[in-house]
Amino acid sequence: MTHHTSPKAGTAHASAAPMASMGASLTINGTPHQLLIEPWTTLLDLLREQLGLTGTKKGCDHGQCGACTVLLDGRRINSCLKLAVSLDGSEVTTVEGLGQAGRLHPLQAAFIEHDAFQCGYCTPGQICSAAGLIAEGHARSREEVREQMSGNLCRCGAYTNIADAVLEVLEKGDAR
Amino acid sequence: MDTVMKVGIGTPLSRVDGLEKVTGRAKYAAEYEVPDMLHGVAVPSAIARGRIAAIDDRAARQVPGVVEVLTHENRPREAWLDRSWKDELKIPGEPFRALGDDRVLFAGQPVALVLAESFEAARHAASLLDIRYEEEAHNIDFQVSLAEKFEPSKKRSSFHPPKNRGDAEAAFAEAPLKLEGEYHLATEHHNPMEMHATTLHWHGDGKITVYDKTQGPQGVQAYLASAFGFSKSDVRVVNAYVGGAFGSGLRPQWQVQLATLAAKHMQRSVRVVMTRQQMFTHVHRPECRMSVRLGADVEGRLTSVICDATTSTSRFEDNMEDIVIWGMMNYASPNAAGSYSIAPRDTYTSADMRAPGAATGMTLFEIAMDEMAYKAGVDPLEFRLLNYSEVDAMNGTPFTSKALREAYREGAARFGWDRRSPEPRSMREGRELVGWGVATGMWDAMFSKTSASAKLSANGHLEVACATSDIGTxxxxxxxxxxxxxxGLPPEQITARLGDSSLPTAPVEGGSWAAASSGAAVQLACQSVAKKLLRAADKVEGRPLNGAHSLDDVVFEGGRMLLKSDPTRSVGIVQAMQAAELPVIEEEETASGGISGMVSQMLKSRNTHSAIFCEVRVDEELGQVRVTRIVNAVAAGRIINPKTARSQILGGVVMGMGMALHEETLADRKLGRWMNHNLAEYHVPAHADVEQIDVIFVDEPDPEVTPLGVKGVGEIGIIGTAAAIANAIFHATGKRIRSLPITIDKLID
Amino acid sequence: MNPFVYARPDALPEAVRLGATGRAAFLAGGTNLVDLMKENVARPAEVVDINRLALRDIVEIDGGGLRIGALVTNADTAYDERVRRRYPLLCSAILAGASPQLRNAATNGGNLNQRTRCYYFYDVQTPCNKREPGQGCGAIGGANRIHAILGASPQCIATHPSDMCVALAALEAVVRVTGPQGERTIPFEDYHRLPGNEPWKDNTLAPGELVTAIDLPPEGFAAHHTYLKLRDRLSYAFALVSVAVGMRVEEGRVADLRIALGGVAHKPWRRPQAEAAMRGQAPSRELFEAAAQGLLEGAMGQGDNDFKIPLARRAIVRALSQAAAGTPQSQTDKRIA
Structure with missing residues (x-):
């Protein structure tokens, strides 16, 4: 059996591939990556530990908080519950890819304006989730926004401000 | 003169760290990249109490990538004396030392740390340890532990013993109206969204940089120096961003102990991140039982207040909270008495969680107050006003300010309290019973000696710095x-640096004192800079500010100093520095209460107050509760930033909703173990649970309470909120639930 | 999470061959399996990723009904126009469960095979017969607020956590599976099982068998149905008790009826006798209460979960009123209709 080989951390691009690592191509925030991934690495750990994309947060590692929400082929999912290797050929958008200083996504701007966060730890997940919500198109009312944002816990309790921010962008209809 | 509105104290300003947070650039403890770093995964104890008999780590060591398995048997040496392990909370007892010896003190205690080159390898290997234990009898059940309750002789320094007045027992015996009830709050865990984590950068020259999830970087620095034998100057602790804490970061938690042990042992950088399950193996809000006896005259004036409470602690430390004093302070009863004890369980030590003591004691007391109002046949708000105390009724001291009456009035007006139908079960809409409840909140307005620096560069950029922490506050x-x-500078020209032990001295962030204390320090430092600027202005040709002798003579606005007596005469800040050939002005100052502050501390009570109004809708048949509306009117002195202060109150209210309806850590008595140790089964409020929350800050000028007149808003939002909800549920259903949280089972007959 | 061999077959026969080793787990959405692997509850030696299999369609079945591919996500199922129109009960149940993120990843086949949320099952440092046969059941006499009141055994009192499956039970769906012995169909009632003396078996799949599709029969009870879920917070929580009702009302009488309960047993709970007793009767509160009585006959609490019995009784009555009135429970408006 060869699957016991573990590479050193941060060597997803290492040339001497551990035998258990598998090739996968993922487009992350528009950039194609050819990666060698151990099958037991989650998308979340790949992003955070190997690609330096720490905007995506680990809040529970079990799909119970939503902090790790990213867009996978345009749809919001919990990245902690996806084996990265299974996503060969997929496109992933993280909070870093939604927008950056100077070209903020409307949701990012609305979150700042409405003070829709405090500690900021659930925030990237909330924003990615809201982007997914808007793309899905099943929410119109505040009540629907609240229900459909319920997969993102916020222990600081910024919920009312988050709802304000998401509704503003939803109503303006200018989310990219 | 430009007419741009001055941005300053009182301006609702969007978070200056907002951009970093919404773009994912803000780095938290587990997110710093350091070279050649090992990942540590802790192995939890399977038993609640006993000894580790043997650890077989052979299988774990065979996992490729694993470099070491650290246990009590091979850990590096560290400080021996308990006092070397004391942290800023200074809870009496023997502080927990991870891997200290073979003792198991609580279920889930870290008993080994697997170190590997990758997180995945460490995680897997951690599951392969074969550990044999010698188990001993244990108890996690609070009710059982009450048999062992005691009043510790050595008390936590923050503890305020109740001061009895009059003869409460006699007054109670004689009172025509009596209420006697036993109230209960379940164990709660903080569960900030960011799990506790430490990334320790081992520089190799004896120095370490520790990126730690903490509320006090200098506290951790001192702790690591004292417990692990570092020179303080070799330890730098950074917590620039903290993903919530609510008190869980007041004490150095075991992940920083393990990371430091491992780094010393391996002479390498190490990261240790707790799992969500492990977030249930350290600090938590103690479980509480409080019996309340209230006596009143026939009009409803309280004649006796008696509170006796017990909270849970561990077997190795005596944690105490201020549980029973709140009702004794807040209401004008001539007779009052309180007693308080703690009961040990085989868990980690309970400690401060958002508004420790008051969130429990005031909340439970306010449920009793509601009951008494019904007994007296008085509207619950009226009842509180009837028993209103202008002074601190327990200490007999006046308040520096107390605008609680205004909070009641403004909150009631916003809520529409006057439209309330007094009878329980008298308001309904369809299948839902509607209930309106009210409660009072009270917290301390504290101030701690704090230093800050201000550094003004010739380009007009200002950096202020202080070692306090922003945990979302x-x-x-x-x-x-x-x-x-x-x-008088625009915020864009200012950078605030916090969360770094190398910055000017600040205490651990907590207790709602940070804004008042670090704010005062920053103001002093900026004033020192201002004085130098004023002197520099003398060098400007023509001396436009001639005649300005002190800061009182000038106004700082729009990057300029203006003469008060003639605002047409002004000097630009940059202009003054250039004229005086000053490339930079840097000042550091310390804010302390001073003599007058100390005198005032003795003579006056300093508190925040709040009035919370709540509407619930309860399905009559099924007991499902919806909190549809909350108004929280807060009297907290001067509000520096209404925007972020409002968010603090919102957050407190939401956590109060959790306390009222959701949060309860469930134990298995046989195993001595928390069972719902995850976010799927330990419920905190979700988006769907939170509807409308209104926050009012009532006007409460108070130049005496702290230098800036600031009282702090971090805790007050949670205090009383759960009582307002419980009281509203009673009003809706006629069911008085004295045990929080009010889960659906308690509303099903 | 233990190391494993990862395989990603392109076709069903290959998947079935790879899955037949007895040490393999099929990976679809991953929302339950990856979670369980991180907890070391699931420790497969081989993970067979079936996401490339062509099981992602929703198609019409001859004679009415819909066939829903095992790999169609929960979200795509709930928002499919045909499913919404003809099986609103199923949509409602799916949308009552988990979170949008989880529903976007979780598949229908995976939903059927998700494992219990029992605290003891999930914590490998506690005893659990379902996880490790012979260890004993920690939940009996332990923390059992979320546990079963019906159909439990001295070996196990776990519940099945799915919302979707409660609706599928009421709809009398048929599960299509393929395994080493070929293809077969399993009536939904027979798919999940009670714990008995083999609590480690959640369902009646033979080793190596793979769910390929779920067949929905023509009757979708679109006019009279409801999914009513009671839980510890208003969203993103597992059911304490849930009720799925499908009803056909003809000339003011109950012509056909299905009731299934979630959160109360090791499988979605049905009592066809209780349903039969209602057929031909005019809907009334008394009738609903009798039905509740029938469904819950023999219900037994374990201490912490005793409240589930009255809660379930009331929930059944309310759900039947909702269905009879044609006012199904909204999964957004949290007022209970």
């Missing part, structure tokens, strides 16, 4: 506003 923004206010 808005401190970056608050300090920016204070600096903007003092030096």
């Amino acid at each position: 808005g401190t970056y923004t608050v300090l920016t506003l204070v600096a903007a206010d003092t030096l």
Whole structure:
């Protein structure tokens, strides 16, 4: 059996591939990556530990908080519950890819304006989730926004401000 | 003169750290990249109490990538004396030392740390340890532990013993109206969204940089120096961003112990991140039982207040909270008495969680107050006003300010309290019973000696710095506003630096004292800069500010100093520095209460107050509760940033909703173990649970309470909120639930 | 999470061959399996990723009904126009469960095979017969607020956590599976099982068998149905008790009826006798209460979960009123209709 080989951390691009690592191509925030991934690495750990994309947060590692929400082929999912290797050929958008200083996504701007966060730890997940919500198109009312944002816990309790921010962008209809 | 509105204290400013947070650039403890770093995964104890008999780590060591398995048997040596392990909370007892010896003190205690080159390898290997234990009898059940309750002789320094007055027992015996009830709050865990983590950078020259999830970087620095034998100057602790804490970061938690042990042992950088399950193996809000006896005259005036409470602690430390004093302080009963004890369980030590003591004691007391109002046949709000105390009724001291009456009035008006139908079960809409409840909140307005620096560069950029922490509290923004206010600079020209032990001295962030304390320090430092600027202005040709002798003679606005007596005469800040050939002005100052502050501390009570109004809708048949509306009117002195302060109150209210309806850590008595140790089964409020929350800050000018007149808003939002909800549920259903949380089972007959 | 061999077959026969080793787990959405692997509850030696299999369609079945591919996500199922129109009960149940993120990843086949949320099952440092046969059941006499009141055994009192499956039970769906012995169909009632003396078996799949599709029969009870879920917070929580009702009302009488309960047993709970007793009767509160009585006959609490019995009784009555009135429970408006 060869699957016991573990590479050193941060060597997803290492040339001497551990035998258990598998090739996968993922487009992350528009950039194609050819990666060698151990099958037991989650998308979340790949992003955070190997690609330096720490905007995506680990809040529970079990799909119970939503902090790790990213867009996978345009749809919001919990990245902690996806084996990265299974996503060969997929496109992933993280909070870093939604927008950056100077070209903020409307949701990012609305979150700042409405003070829709405090500690900021659930925030990237909330924003990615809201982007997914808007793309899905099943929410119109505040009540629907609240229900459909319920997969993102916020222990600081910024919920009312988050709802304000998401509704503003939803109503303006200018989310990219 | 430009007419741009001055940004300063009182301006609602968006979070200055907002951009970093919404773009994912803000780095938290587990997110710093350091070279050649090992990942540590802790192995939890399977038993609640006993000894480790043997650890077989052979299988774990065979996992490729694993470099070491650290246990009590091979850990590096560290400080021996308990006092070397004391942290800023200074809870009496023997502080927990991870891997200290073979003792198991609580279920889930870290008994080994697997170190590997990758997180995945460490995680897997951690599951392969074969550990044999010698188990001993244990108890996690609070009710059982009450048999062992005691009043510790050595008390936590923060503890305020109740001061009895009059003869409460006699007054109670004689009172025509009596209420006697036993109230209960379940164990709660903080569960900030960010799990506790430490990334320790081992520089190799004896120095370490520790990126730690903490509320006090200098506290951790001192702790690591004292417990692990570092020179303090070799330890730098950074917590620039903290993903919530609510008190869980007041004490150094075991992940920083393990990371430091491992780094010393391996002479390498190490990261240790707790799992969500492991977030249930350290600090928590103690479980509480409080019996309340209230006596009143026939009009409803309280004649006796008696509170006796017990909270849970561990077997190795005696944690105490201020549980019973709140009702004794807040209401004008001539007779009052309180007693308080703690009961040990085989868990980690309970400790401070958002508004420790008051969130429990005031909340439970306010449920009793509601009951008494019904007994007296008085509207619950009226009842509180009837028993209103202008002074601190327990200590007999006046308040520096107390605008609680205004909070009641403004909150009631916003809520529409006057439209309430007094009878329980008298308001309904369809299948739902509607209930309106009210409660009072009270917290301390504290101030701690704090230092800050201000550094003004010749390009007009100002950096203020202080070693306090922003755990979501808005401190970056608050300090920016204070600096903007003092030096008349736009916020874009100001950078606030916090969360780094190398910055000017600050105490651990907590207790709602950070804004008042670090704000005052920043103001002082900026004022020192201002004085130098004024002197520099003398060098400007023509001396436009001639005649300005002190800061009182000038106004700082729009990057300029203006003569008060003739605002047409002004000097630009940059202009003054250039004229005086000053490339930079840097000042550090310390804010302390001073003599007058100390005198005032003795003579006056300093508190925040709040009035919470709540509407619930309860399905009559099925017991499902919806909290549809909350108004929280807060009297907290001067509000530096209404925008972030409002968010603090919102957050407190939401956590109060959790306390009222959701949060309860469930134990298995046989195993001595928390069972719902995850976010799927330990419920905190979700989006769907939170509808409308209105926050009112009532006007409460108070120049005496702290230098800036600030009282702090971090805790007050949670206090009383759960009582307002419980009281509303009673009003809706006629069911008085004295045990929180009010889960659906308690509303099903 | 233990190391494993990862395989990603392109076709069903290959998947079935790879899955037949007895040490393999099929990976679809991953929302339950990856979670369980991180907890070391699931420790497969081989993970067979079936996401490339062509099981992602929703198609019409001859004679009415819909066939829903095992790999169609929960979200795509709930928002499919045909499913919404003809099986609103199923949509409602799916949308009552988990979170949008989880529903976007979780598949229908995976939903059927998700494992219990029992605290003891999930914590490998506690005893659990379902996880490790012979260890004993920690939940009996332990923390059992979320546990079963019906159909439990001295070996296990776990519940099945799915919302979707409660609706599928009421709809009398048929599960299509393929395994080493070929293809077969399993009536939904027979798919999940009670714990008995083999609590480690959640369902009646033979080793190596793979769910390929779920067949929905023509009757979708679109006019009279409801999914009513009671839980510890208003969203993103597992059911304490849930009720799925499908009803056909003809000339003011109950012509056909299905009731299934979630959160109360090791499988979605049905009592066809209780349903039969209602057929031909005019809907009334008394009738609903009798039905509740029938469904819950023999219900037994374990201490912490005793409240589930009255809660379930009331929930059944309310759900039947909702269905009879044609006012199904909204999964957004949290007022209970």
